[in-house]
Amino acid sequence: MTDMPPGDKAPLSDSALDQLFRTARTYNRFTDKPVPKALLQAVYDLMKWGSTSANCQPARILFLTSNEAKERLKPHLDEGNVKKTMAAPVTALIGHDLAFYEHLPEQYPAADAKSWFVGDNQKIAETAFRNGTLQGAYFMLAARALGLDCGPMSGFNTEGATKEFFAGTKTQANFLCNLGYGSEDGTYPRGPRLTFDQACQIL
Numbered sequence: 001m002t003d004m005p006p007g008d009k010a011p012l013s014d015s016a017l018d019q020l021f022r023t024a025r026t027y028n029r030f031t032d033k034p035v036p037k038a039l040l041q042a043v044y045d046l047m048k049w050g051s052t053s054a055n056c057q058p059a060r061i062l063f064l065t066s067n068e069a070k071e072r073l074k075p076h077l078d079e080g081n082v083k084k085t086m087a088a089p090v091t092a093l094i095g096h097d098l099a100f101y102e103h104l105p106e107q108y109p110a111a112d113a114k115s116w117f118v119g120d121n122q123k124i125a126e127t128a129f130r131n132g133t134l135q136g137a138y139f140m141l142a143a144r145a146l147g148l149d150c151g152p153m154s155g156f157n158t159e160g161a162t163k164e165f166f167a168g169t170k171t172q173a174n175f176l177c178n179l180g181y182g183s184e185d186g187t188y189p190r191g192p193r194l195t196f197d198q199a200c201q202i203l
């Protein structure tokens with residue numbers, strides 16, 4: 001890992017920016033090329049560096065790779081997401097742990113951050129959802145940076161999936177992301193994006 005001084009960084013290359021953003025697509029179909037377990041670990045080991053408030057890191061990820069694991073997810077998927085999810089090499093179930101603050105004494109030694117959350121359920125829920133979703137985005141960028149393609153989905157019953165996969169914990173399902181090597185015929189026509197003027201203001 002390089003430790004470049006602040007203010008001394010060059011922009012990433014155009015090809016890196018293309019891979020991460022400009023040509024990165026949502027894939028509905030993947031080739032049969034398998035995704036090694038070591039690559040899934042590498043995705044986590046990259047995404048984990050993305051910033052979260054008080055370094056709270058609430059995201060919890062289940063990588064569903066076996067038929068057995070996929071069959072457990074199937075009844076909770078929206079109809080339109082079943083076929084592609086069952087066929088994808090990997091489906092990541094991204095959740096957030098409402099007990100994230102238990103790790104703060106170790107993960108945020110700068111302050112007694114655990115005490116900011118204990119007993120405040122609304123703050124816990126908001127913090128877990130906000131930062132878990134951010135980590136989900138870091139996850140997709142890390143996967144794309146390492147050469148994988150993504151198929152994110154929110155079309156599933158989060159309550160059902162939470163009961164099925166996170167029973168006995170305080171983790172709640174947030175979204176799914178199929179992973180693999182995308183097929184050329186696996187995307188819809190690219191949708192446009194809002195312009196700077198439509199989405200932003202400089203005040």
Ligand SMILES: Cc1cc2nc3c(=O)[nH]c(=O)nc-3n(C[C@H](O)[C@H](O)[C@H](O)COP(=O)(O)O)c2cc1C
Binds near residue numbers: 188
């Ligand atoms: C959080 C999230 C949830 C999504 N849910 C679904 C879904 O349930 N089913 C589906 O077919 N596509 C889903 N999509 C795919 C989006 O429609 C797609 O990312 C968007 O149209 C942009 O496509 P592009 O990445 O190819 O430009 C989802 C994407 C995201 C980021």
